[in-house]
Amino acid sequence: xxxxxxxxxxxxxxxxxxxxxxxxxxxxxxxxxxxxxxxxxxxxxxxxxxxxxxxxxxxxxxxxxxxxxxxxxxxxxxxxxxxxxxxxxxxxxxxxxxxxxxxxxxxxxxxxxxxxxxxxxxxxxxxxxxxxxxxxxxxxxxxxxxxxxxxxxxxxxxxxxxxxxxxxxxxxxxxxxxxxxxxxxxxxxxxxxxxxxxxxxxxxxxxxxxxxxxxxxxxxxxxxxxxxxxxxxxxxxxxxxxxxxxxxxxxxxxxxxxxxxxxxxxxxxxxxxxxxxxxxxxxxxxxxxxxxxxxxxxxxxxxxxxxxxxxxxxxxxxxxxxxxxxxxxxxxxxxxxxxxxxxxxxxxxxxxxxxxxxxxxxxxxxxxxxxxxxxxxxxxxx
Amino acid sequence: xxxxxxxxxxxxxxxxxxxxxxxxxxxxxxxxxxxxxxxxxxxxxxxxxxxxxxxxxxxxxxxxxxxxxxxxxxxxxxxxxxxxxxxxxxxxxxxxxxxxxxxxxxxxxxxxxxxxxxxxxxxxxxxxxxxxxxxxxxxxxxxxxxxxxxxxxxxxxxxxxxxxxxxxxxxxxxxxxxxxxxxxxxxxxxxxxxxxxxxxxxxxxxxxxxxxxxxxxxxxxxxxxxxxxxxxxxxxxxxxxxxxxxxxxxxxxxxxxxxxxxxxxxxxxxxxxxxxxxxxxxxxxxxxxxxxxxxxxxxxxxxxxxxxxxxxxxxxxxxxxxxxxxxxxxxxxxxxxxxxxxxxxxxxxxxxxxxxxxxxxxxxxxxxxxxxxxxxxxxxxxxxxxxxxxxxxxxxxxxxxxxxxxxxxxxxxxxxxxxxxxxxxxxxxxxxxxxxxxxxxxxxxxxxxxxxxxxxxxxxxxxxxxxxxxxxxxxxxxxxxxxxxxxxxxxxxxxxxxxxxxxxxxxxxxxxxxxxxxxxxxxxxxxxxxxxxxxxx
Numbered sequence: 050x051x052x053x054x055x056x057x058x059x060x061x062x063x064x065x066x067x068x069x070x071x072x073x074x075x076x077x078x079x080x081x082x083x084x085x086x087x088x089x090x091x092x093x094x095x096x097x098x099x100x101x102x103x104x105x106x107x108x109x110x111x112x113x114x115x116x117x118x119x120x121x122x123x124x125x126x127x128x129x130x131x132x133x134x135x136x137x138x139x140x141x142x143x144x145x146x147x148x149x150x151x152x153x154x155x156x157x158x159x160x161x162x163x164x165x166x167x168x169x170x171x172x173x174x175x176x177x178x179x180x181x182x183x184x185x186x187x188x189x190x191x192x193x194x195x196x197x198x199x200x201x202x203x204x205x206x207x208x209x210x211x212x213x214x215x216x217x218x219x220x221x222x223x224x225x226x227x228x229x230x231x232x233x234x235x236x237x238x239x240x241x242x243x244x245x246x247x248x249x250x251x252x253x254x255x256x257x258x259x260x261x262x263x264x265x266x267x268x269x270x271x272x273x274x275x276x277x278x279x280x281x282x283x284x285x286x287x288x289x290x291x292x293x294x295x296x297x298x299x300x301x302x303x304x305x306x307x308x309x310x311x312x313x314x315x316x317x318x319x320x321x322x323x324x325x326x327x328x329x330x331x332x333x334x335x336x337x338x339x340x341x342x343x344x345x346x347x348x349x350x351x352x353x354x355x356x357x358x359x360x361x362x363x364x365x366x367x368x369x370x371x372x373x374x375x376x377x378x379x380x381x382x383x384x385x386x387x388x389x390x391x392x393x394x395x396x397x398x399x400x401x402x403x404x405x406x407x408x409x410x411x412x413x414x415x416x417x418x419x420x421x422x423x424x425x426x427x428x429x430x431x
Numbered sequence: 432x433x434x435x436x437x438x439x440x441x442x443x444x445x446x447x448x449x450x451x452x453x454x455x456x457x458x459x460x461x462x463x464x465x466x467x468x469x470x471x472x473x474x475x476x477x478x479x480x481x482x483x484x485x486x487x488x489x490x491x492x493x494x495x496x497x498x499x500x501x502x503x504x505x506x507x508x509x510x511x512x513x514x515x516x517x518x519x520x521x522x523x524x525x526x527x528x529x530x531x532x533x534x535x536x537x538x539x540x541x542x543x544x545x546x547x548x549x550x551x552x553x554x555x556x557x558x559x560x561x562x563x564x565x566x567x568x569x570x571x572x573x574x575x576x577x578x579x580x581x582x583x584x585x586x587x588x589x590x591x592x593x594x595x596x597x598x599x600x601x602x603x604x605x606x607x608x609x610x611x612x613x614x615x616x617x618x619x620x621x622x623x624x625x626x627x628x629x630x631x632x633x634x635x636x637x638x639x640x641x642x643x644x645x646x647x648x649x650x651x652x653x654x655x656x657x658x659x660x661x662x663x664x665x666x667x668x669x670x671x672x673x674x675x676x677x678x679x680x681x682x683x684x685x686x687x688x689x690x691x692x693x694x695x696x697x698x699x700x701x702x703x704x705x706x707x708x709x710x711x712x713x714x715x716x717x718x719x720x721x722x723x724x725x726x727x728x729x730x731x732x733x734x735x736x737x738x739x740x741x742x743x744x745x746x747x748x749x750x751x752x753x754x755x756x757x758x759x760x761x762x763x764x765x766x767x768x769x770x771x772x773x774x775x776x777x778x779x780x781x782x783x784x785x786x787x788x789x790x791x792x793x794x795x796x797x798x799x800x801x802x803x804x805x806x807x808x809x810x811x812x813x814x815x816x817x818x819x820x821x822x823x824x825x826x827x828x829x830x831x832x833x834x835x836x837x838x839x840x841x842x843x844x845x846x847x848x849x850x851x852x853x854x855x856x857x858x859x860x861x862x863x864x865x866x867x868x869x870x871x872x873x874x875x876x877x878x879x880x881x882x883x884x885x886x887x888x889x890x891x892x893x894x895x896x897x898x899x900x901x902x903x904x905x906x907x908x909x910x911x912x913x914x915x916x917x918x919x920x921x922x923x924x925x926x927x928x929x930x931x932x933x934x935x936x937x938x939x940x941x942x943x944x945x946x947x948x949x950x951x952x953x954x955x956x957x958x959x960x961x962x963x964x965x966x967x968x
Contacts, residue, residue: 123771197948200952203952204951205955206952206955209703209768209771210956212703212771213903214906216899218948220899220944221941221948224944225937225941340895346772350772381786381787382783384780384782387779388775388776388778388779388780388783391773395763395776396759396773
């Protein structure tokens with residue numbers, strides 16, 4: 050059983066991907082912790098945090114690729130699951146502040162004191178306890194996805210209609226979290242974190258540990274997604290993507306297949322959000338912006354839809370570009386670049402970087418071995 | 432002793448004035464003379480008494496005197512009782528308003544404190560009841576109404592008799608009724624009449640006026656007042672609903688304007704245009720540019736700027752739309768999700784382009800004179816800009832219906848929508864029709880931008896704030912149905928406004944979104960879904 054599952058990781062892409070992750074984690078942690086700051090190969094702590102952020106986005110991209118690339122569900126609401134996971138972690142981190150806040154109130158976070166609240170709202174109870182917070186990181190996005198997906202897939206809301214209502218979902222959450230009365234810090238969100246599990250959140254070692262955990266989470270997410278898409282279940286998913294009605298007529302419960310993929314993808318997005326918050330140090334309602342969800346979609350599109358490794362690659366590439374552009378004198382032109390990427394990649398690179406590269410690779414291989422031992426890659430339909 | 436001195440001073444100054452000229456009527460003159468004497472007496476209480484005298488004198492320069500007094504620009508020589516007031520740097524005779532060469536010798540300014548200033552304000556109030564402009568008279572009466580200034584009552588009675596403008600007269604009568612009730616010592620029949628007047632007024636301020644009467648010692652008056660208050664309350668509840676419907680229709684027409692172009696590109700062509708909001712934004716910026724040109728070259732014709740901006744906005748947004756269709760979208764037909772992403776990219780580029788050219792801050796777009804102000808209708812406050820936008824939205828809607836129904840382009844558009852290959856076989860240039868349809872939808876969005884520039888901030892983010900709403904309207908109404916878009920925009924607008932007082936603006940919007948998400952579960956293709964084979968295409 051396990052060996053069969055592991056065999057789904059035996060392709061070149063997976064090996065390279067997991068290998069790069071392992072090497073990167075080793076390199077970054079060793080060069081940050083062991084080398085002196087003056088050393089040429091030293092990796093500064095802010096770079097570690099930045100890489101950690103990219104990898105969180107990569108997890109989100111893999112989650113999105115699972116539903117969009119393999120199941121044809123273009124979710125424009127994955128930022129909502131990401132944000133909810135982030136808020137769950139943020140709430141735990143807020144409780145860890147204790148009486149070290151500005152108002153030094155041992156029972157309430159600063160913003161509640163500021164709003165003159167007397168008691169902790171019921172939904173904040175339990176977040177002092179780390180395992181509970183971890184459970185919520187997965188559970189809250191998962192349950193939302195379950196309810197939302199159950200309603201949507203059961204009534205066969207598909208294609209752009211689904212995209213639009215997922216966008217409405219994240220928009221509604223954005224508006225809701227902006228309200229102070231919701232009890233999540235309103236406009237300012239949750240910030241000013243002190244420590245996590247007793248470790249100082251600013252310390253080098255904590256940063257590196259968070260980075261390594263993020264790498265592990267990405268590897269795990271990738272593995273789960275890879276096992277899912279290479280299994281029989283994954284074949285049905287692809288069938289649904291390419292011909293939903295036909296799959297239904299063949300006797301498959303299409304909505305259940307979609308629902309499972311959607312819920313698991315939402316949980317992955319929640320985990321990504323939870324890892325994102327301690328590394329970035331803040332979570333606020335702007336994470337729910339519909340624009341964020343659409344940006345995540347473009348990561349997947351640029352990297353290569355339906356390739357998983359491509360999704361992660363796209364997320365890291367685009368965000369690296371974004372950091373480079375927005376930090377210098379080119380900042381005003383970033384949106385031109387991003388917008389141009391959207392247009393050019395859909396027009397000229399419909400399979401993304403990884404998809405195009407693997408097509409070229411296969412073509413080369415089949416030219417070298419004309420016997421036709423390589424099966425033609427199936428064309429992904431809408 | 433004090434009385435005597437006032438009396439003597441009064442007679443003394445009267446004599447001087449009567450000697451000086453006989454032009455102004457004697458009654459007025461004596462009031463001003465009394466005022467001079469009171470000023471001379473010197474205490475604040477005397478000054479206030481003097482202000483009352485000036486207020487009821489009815490002379491034309493009374494407002495000028497009172498305004499001068501509030502700025503300590505009334506000067507008096509205590510021995511000669513000769514009084515002047517100053518406007519700007521020019522001195523005028525207090526009694527005749529005749530210009531003087533300079534400040535008379537020995538004249539000192541009359542002292543003023545806050546109590547005196549508030550007396551001046553009250554006196555100016557009654558002066559305004561006599562103003563030439565009817566609007567000023569009405570607002571002055573409203574002021575008296577709200578302050579329950581019973582001192583004005585006798586002056587008001589006279590004014591009612593001489594008033595000729597019906598609207599002003601009605602306001603005066605209402606005010607008199609409110610004063611009668613506030614004063615409380617009127618005869619029973621007068622009070623009952625006043626209650627009837629207040630009942631007919633049927634406004635919140637009438638409720639306030641009736642509250643005193645409801646506690647009257649006479650049970651009949653108290654009963655009448657209570658009944659009147661109940662009837663006003665009922666009416667106000669009904670009026671609040673009407674007001675909500677009005678606001679809802681107003682919001683609905685904004686939604687309709689924003690969404691109707693989308694109803695064409697998304698509904699008729701099946702193209703997800705995420706850059707639709709940016710077409711609206713382009714329209715708004717076109718309006719801004721047109722207005723700047725008008726300000727620079729033809730400030731007198733500023734009212735025409737919107738009329739010029741409408742066709743220009745249509746052209747600008749329409750051409751950009753055609754460019755997008757020919758340059759990008761036509762390569763992506765049949766791949767709606769890819770279209771969505773590419774047009775999102777277009778929207779980012781357009782936003783940034785506008786930000787680079789016009790700057791990131793809000794731009795000032797002025798309102799022409801016929802769009803500012805408003806009027807009252809059955810207790811509803813109706814502003815002209817909202818009214819115009821509703822009318823405009825309906826006109827745009829009607830013209831689109833007519834274009835689709837009666838022009839050859841409309842016919843071709845419908846043919847391509849229903850069966851692209853058959854239409855092509857019949858000789859319709861589908862590529863041309865696609866471009867024109869997209870241009871039409873984008874152009875309409877541009878026109879919407881002209882209207883929205885009147886009620887919203889013109890900034891590069893203008894389009895973003897409408898995109899989710901517009902999609903909701905189109906999907907709720909049913910894709911491909913213009914009538915559905917109309918009904919859905921108005922429904923969403925009205926429901927939103929009815930939820931708002933109960934849940935607050937933000938929560939109302941969230942509830943609407945949740946309701947819509949649930950609605951789509953039940954009717955995945957909207958209220959007015961196309962039936963038959965077309966939906967599977």
